[in-house]
Amino acid sequence: MLAPSSLPVAFACVCGIVVAYTLRRKHIRELNWKRRISIKKISPHSDMGQSFGLDIGGTLSKIVYFEQAPGVTSRPRAKSHVLAAQEVSRFVKSSDNYGSSGVRDTRLSVTSETLGGTLHFMHFETRKMEGAVSQVANHSLSQSLRVVSCTGGGAHKHLQYANLIHEIAGIEVRKEDEVACLVRGLNFLLNVFPNEVYTFVNVDFGSLSATRMSLVRDNTDEDIFPYILVSIGSGVSVLHVTGPGKFTRVSGSSIGGGTYWGLCRMLFECTTYDEALDLCVHGRNASVDMSVGDIYGGAYEKFNLPATTVASSFGKMISVERAEVSDADIARSLLVMTTQNIGLIAYLNACIHGTKRIFFVGNFLRHNKISCRTLAYAINFWSKGEMKAHFCRHEGYLGALGAFLSQAPDMPCNP
Ligand SMILES: Nc1ncnc2c1ncn2[C@@H]1O[C@H](COP(=O)(O)OP(=O)(O)O)[C@@H](O)[C@H]1O
Numbered sequence: 001m002l003a004p005s006s007l008p009v010a011f012a013c014v015c016g017i018v019v020a021y022t023l024r025r026k027h028i029r030e031l032n033w034k035r036r037i038s039i040k041k042i043s044p045h046s047d048m049g050q051s052f053g054l055d056i057g058g059t060l061s062k063i064v065y066f067e068q069a070p071g072v073t074s075r076p077r078a079k080s081h082v083l084a085a086q087e088v089s090r091f092v093k094s095s096d097n098y099g100s101s102g103v104r105d106t107r108l109s110v111t112s113e114t115l116g117g118t119l120h121f122m123h124f125e126t127r128k129m130e131g132a133v134s135q136v137a138n139h140s141l142s143q144s145l146r147v148v149s150c151t152g153g154g155a156h157k158h159l160q161y162a163n164l165i166h167e168i169a170g171i172e173v174r175k176e177d178e179v180a181c182l183v184r185g186l187n188f189l190l191n192v193f194p195n196e197v198y199t200f201v202n203v204d205f206g207s208l209s210a211t212r213m214s215l216v217r218d219n220t221d222e223d224i225f226p227y228i229l230v231s232i233g234s235g236v237s238v239l240h241v242t243g244p245g246k247f248t249r250v251s252g253s254s255i256g257g258g259t260y261w262g263l264c265r266m267l268f269e270c271t272t273y274d275e276a277l278d279l280c281v282h283g284r285n286a287s288v289d290m291s292v293g294d295i296y297g298g299a300y301e302k303f304n305l306p307a308t309t310v311a312s313s314f315g316k317m318i319s320v321e322r323a324e325v326s327d328a329d330i331a332r333s334l335l336v337m338t339t340q341n342i343g344l345i346a347y348l349n350a351c352i353h354g355t356k357r358i359f360f361v362g363n364f365l366r367h368n369k370i371s372c373r374t375l376a377y378a379i380n381f382w383s384k385g386e387m388k389a390h391f392c393r394h395e396g397y398l399g400a401l402g403a404f405l406s407q408a409p410d411m412p413c414n415p
């Protein structure tokens with residue numbers, strides 16, 4: 001215990017430490033600031049940041065990069081800008097993988113004459129943000145990036161990521177609204193890429209576990225509005241879109257992609273999301289779920305419920321032992337349960353808003369044909385063929401694309 005007479009001395013010491021710490025932080029900030037100033041003095045035309053859009057989600061961070069084709073701009077470009085653009089392009093295209101989780105989705109790159117260049121799509125795990133930003137800084141790319149448009153919760157999260165990006169790479173983050181970016185991204189894709197949207201045909205069969213649906217390209221609708229847009233990321237957002245830039249967030253659900261991945265990680269020995277998704281492919285949810293047939297001995301015909309309809313997700317596990325079902329069966333049941341719940345919310349919202357078209361997007365659907373088919377079947381079944389589920393090739397990149405477009409007013413077909 002301190003004697004009362006020593007309290008002023010202790011107080012003075014504490015104040016001294018606080019002042020010294022504050023001055024040191026200020027000194028570090030000033031050093032960083034000076035570093036940034038020297039970095040930024042390349043040329044007034046050298047900001048490559050406008051070629052990027054960033055979406056920092058709860059699980060994944062998505063990047064869209066627009067590589068302008070040489071010689072398409074009418075505006076003269078400073079030599080430093082041309083060199084910076086070449087350097088950025090070289091880095092992006094140097095590999096399909098960056099660091100421990102970065103991926104360039106090469107199959108999604110689109111070169112378009114209308115756009116005058118190529119759009120590239122990349123993602124990495126949000127929890128690896130520091131490493132990702134360091135890579136950008138280490139490759140001196142940040143010298144030509146000043147301001148990058150950024151959306152997703154991470155753009156707002158106590159400015160945590162914004163500060164990190166600023167401190168490590170000297171890049172300023174311009175916040176854009178997530179929902180507005182999502183809608184902007186989708187409307188752009190619908191305008192520009194004829195093969196963007198697909199749907200499933202022959203969904204009229206009795207079993208959810210059957211997957212005899214074929215894919216068809218579907219950009220034929222002249223008037224795409226109104227539609228329901230369901231974004232299945234970590235959680236789920238449901239939007240009612242009535243025109244370019246006209247939308248309301250009408251619903252949401254906490255049971256989304258994060259639920260499937262989180263539960264798989266907890267229950268099974270999956271160390272990556274891809275392992276969790278692969279696991280369910282050969283599983284049978286019928287071993288785990290209680291079907292209408294299990295309860296009725298067949299279909300519940302009065303209400304048109306086929307025998308194979310899931311009556312109770314995980315319902316069989318009240319009597320079946322854990323050892324009798326495989327991890328794959330449980331994972332499949334989890335995937336179907338998560339997906340059907342999202343489908344039902346989407347369908348009910350489409351009913352409330354009198355909308356026949358439902359777009360399902362978000363990285364939960366990435367490489368996940370089981371969920372896409374389940375959604376297509378379920379929407380067709382519940383709506384008695386009146387409504388249709390639509391899917392997008394660039395399903396996970398709408399937000400990042402919208403962020404890019406928000407600072408690219410000259411981009412053709414920018415809604
Ligand atoms: N490589 C991956 N790592 C983690 N989750 C992935 C991956 N690929 C797809 N997913 C799925 O996508 C979901 C995240 O979707 P996304 O649209 O990027 O949302 P968010 O913006 O919340 O990160 C995850 O919860 C998971 O279900």
Ligand SMILES: CC(C)(COP(=O)(O)O)[C@@H](O)C(=O)NCCC(=O)O
Nearest residue numbers: 057058233234235236237252253254
């Ligand atoms: C908060 C979110 C908009 C964040 O988007 P995400 O990173 O999941 O793509 C989304 O997770 C959501 O809408 N969750 C559901 C909230 C609700 O119950 O309405």
